[in-house]
Amino acid sequence: MSLYFKYLLILFKSQMQYRTSFWLLSIGQFFIPFSIFAGLYFLFERFGQIKGWEFFEVALCFAVIHMAFSLSECFARGFDTFSSLIIKGDFDRVLVRPRSTFLQVLGSKFEFTRIGRLLQSAIVLIWALNNLPIEWSILKALTLFFMITSGVLIFTGIYMLAATMCFWTVQGLEVANIFTDGGREMAQYPLNIYQKWVARFFTYVIPFGTVNYLPLLFILGKTKGDEILYMLTPLAGSLFILPCFLVWQFGVRHYRSTGS
Amino acid sequence: MIKLDSITKSFKVAKRSTGLLQATKALFYREHTIVEALNDISFTINPGEIVGYIGPNGAGKSTTIKIMSGILVPDGGKCSIMGFTPWKNRVEYVKNIGVVFGQRSQLWWDVPVIDSFELLKDIYNVPTQEYKKTLDLLIETLELKDIINSPVRQLSLGQRMRCEIAASLIHNPQILFLDEPTIGLDAVSKIAVRQFIKTINQEKGVTVVLTTHDMNDIEALANRVILIGKGSLLYDGKLEELRKRFGTHKTITADYRKNTISIDIPGTTILHWTPEHAVLSIDTEQILTSDVITQLSNKVDLIDVTIESQPIEDIIVQLYKEFKI
Numbered sequence: 001m002s003l004y005f006k007y008l009l010i011l012f013k014s015q016m017q018y019r020t021s022f023w024l025l026s027i028g029q030f031f032i033p034f035s036i037f038a039g040l041y042f043l044f045e046r047f048g049q050i051k052g053w054e055f056f057e058v059a060l061c062f063a064v065i066h067m068a069f070s071l072s073e074c075f076a077r078g079f080d081t082f083s084s085l086i087i088k089g090d091f092d093r094v095l096v097r098p099r100s101t102f103l104q105v106l107g108s109k110f111e112f113t114r115i116g117r118l119l120q121s122a123i124v125l126i127w128a129l130n131n132l133p134i135e136w137s138i139l140k141a142l143t144l145f146f147m148i149t150s151g152v153l154i155f156t157g158i159y160m161l162a163a164t165m166c167f168w169t170v171q172g173l174e175v176a177n178i179f180t181d182g183g184r185e186m187a188q189y190p191l192n193i194y195q196k197w198v199a200r201f202f203t204y205v206i207p208f209g210t211v212n213y214l215p216l217l218f219i220l221g222k223t224k225g226d227e228i229l230y231m232l233t234p235l236a237g238s239l240f241i242l243p244c245f246l247v248w249q250f251g252v253r254h255y256r257s258t259g260s
Numbered sequence: 261m262i263k264l265d266s267i268t269k270s271f272k273v274a275k276r277s278t279g280l281l282q283a284t285k286a287l288f289y290r291e292h293t294i295v296e297a298l299n300d301i302s303f304t305i306n307p308g309e310i311v312g313y314i315g316p317n318g319a320g321k322s323t324t325i326k327i328m329s330g331i332l333v334p335d336g337g338k339c340s341i342m343g344f345t346p347w348k349n350r351v352e353y354v355k356n357i358g359v360v361f362g363q364r365s366q367l368w369w370d371v372p373v374i375d376s377f378e379l380l381k382d383i384y385n386v387p388t389q390e391y392k393k394t395l396d397l398l399i400e401t402l403e404l405k406d407i408i409n410s411p412v413r414q415l416s417l418g419q420r421m422r423c424e425i426a427a428s429l430i431h432n433p434q435i436l437f438l439d440e441p442t443i444g445l446d447a448v449s450k451i452a453v454r455q456f457i458k459t460i461n462q463e464k465g466v467t468v469v470l471t472t473h474d475m476n477d478i479e480a481l482a483n484r485v486i487l488i489g490k491g492s493l494l495y496d497g498k499l500e501e502l503r504k505r506f507g508t509h510k511t512i513t514a515d516y517r518k519n520t521i522s523i524d525i526p527g528t529t530i531l532h533w534t535p536e537h538a539v540l541s542i543d544t545e546q547i548l549t550s551d552v553i554t555q556l557s558n559k560v561d562l563i564d565v566t567i568e569s570q571p572i573e574d575i576i577v578q579l580y581k582e583f584k585i
Contacts, residue, residue: 006382014370017411093366095331097383098355256347257333258271 007107029116063125068151082163157244164251210237267337312482358428362440418449
């Protein structure tokens with residue numbers, strides 16, 4: 001873990017070599033979700049509510065998934081841009097160092113400019129929380145925290161799956177964007193506004209639903225049935241990364257036997 | 261120290277075909293050909309040796325280095341390096357080796373070199389005291405003092421290569437694999453790099469395996485060469501032996517007073533001739549060099565003679581031809 005922070009530090013130093021570009025990109029990253037959020041705002045302005053969901057409730061949903069996304073893009077960028085590591089042949093270097101490939105790939109790149117995006121979603125989060133009549137408890141605060149961390153783990157898992165595909169083909173990885181960008185866009189609204197199968201897909205296959213929709217019901221006090229179950233869903237969702245990890249290991253083994 | 265026993269490795273390569281129809285077909289189904297990258301490679305390297313591993317492009321040099329450094333798993337054969345099988349126990353094994361890929365950098369591009377070294381110290385878990393000692397030695401012998409605080413992107417290729425080699429030695433490995441360490445370097449940097457490789461070999465007893473296309477590297481460093489071509493081992497032995505066995509030609513350049521009679525001497529071929537100057541190639545298996553000079557001086561009024569052994573490069577080219585690789 002301490003090594004991860006050392007990787008973080010050296011790449012932060014590198015990033016600071018290009019300050020102007022850092023600021024410009026960060027500002028850009030601030031405005032991308034800002035425009036999406038503006039769209040959401042005007043939608044509610046016009047229709048008032050969607051399937052019983054108020055504006056601030058959906059804003060909370062939006063904030064959680066966007067925070068998770070920006071954090072994962074910052075800290076798991078190594079897997080997100082893994083194809084460049086393969087193309088340049090730098091993955092061989094990873095293999096001759098006595099550390100796990102997971103840690104080294106994670107430490108190979110960080111995208112600090114996502115701070116802009118993170119800031120934007122944090123503002124939305126605070127704004128939404130201030131305007132929602134939630135009775136706070138430690139459990140609810142913890143749940144919110146786990147929602148974001150599990151979200152990061154799920155996005156990281158998807159990046160890992162996409163990265164693993166690089167061992168077979170370097171091109172055609174846009175497929176993964178369906179799940180990262182697409183998943184993010186879908187999950188910024190509560191899942192019950194969609195068709196059943198969409199909701200199911202994002203609950204049981206790629207469990208974005210477990211990091212915002214389901215636990216949000218608990219935080220907002222909208223649950224029917226056992227509260228604990230809703231509260232624990234983010235933890236269940238975070239298990240998504242385990243099979244991704246195994247698939248990654250399998251990919252590494254394949255790489256070492258084919259060298260392609 | 262290093263023992264390879266009938267290592268084989270083949271790659272599946274997709275057949276690329278021309279034409280739109282074929283290309284469309286390839287989207288769904290691809291024909292593959294099996295390329296034998298390594299075929300029954302065996303050799304043993306003892307501690308403290310410097311071995312030059314040579315062969316033309318695509319001969320399988322890099323594949324062998326990758327297998328020996330644990331990156332690739334071979335299809336068959338055994339390999340034991342310091343008691344480890346490189347591709348098993350990867351993490352434990354790679355602590356003991358240093359690898360330099362001449363064409364790729366292992367340093368962090370935008371930060372001072374010293375920062376990269378510090379991070380490598382942490383990656384390899386080198387104790388601080390040992391690290392300081394090694395670093396001092398490296399700075400001194402590779403003359404890194406003035407460049408260690410500059411970002412890598414500002415270094416010249418020669419300076420960078422010195423840092424690359426230093427970086428691969430931070431953890432005091434006992435074996436060093438160098439894949440084309442002098443590629444693209446100017447003469448001064450080449451000599452500095454060679455000198456350093458020699459130093460760490462002699463003073464620390466590091467075993468070195470290096471691949472290169474520059475035969476001067478081999479001549480300056482390696483007393484043993486392993487030649488491979490098309491995946492097969494062709495020669496393993498001393499460089500001197502190689503020269504004796506295959507370097508059977510010498511070149512004589514003679515200047516003489518104006519003379520128009522032919523200087524045809526059996527066992528030689530005329531490479532170039534003018535009335536005042538001639539270049540002859542001698543086949544030393546047919547005629548002694550001294551005899552050629554005697555005969556020459558009988559025929560013409562010699563002013564100056566230079567004799568050159570066949571450059572090692574030519575021998576290698578000849579060898580490649582002979583083995584049809």
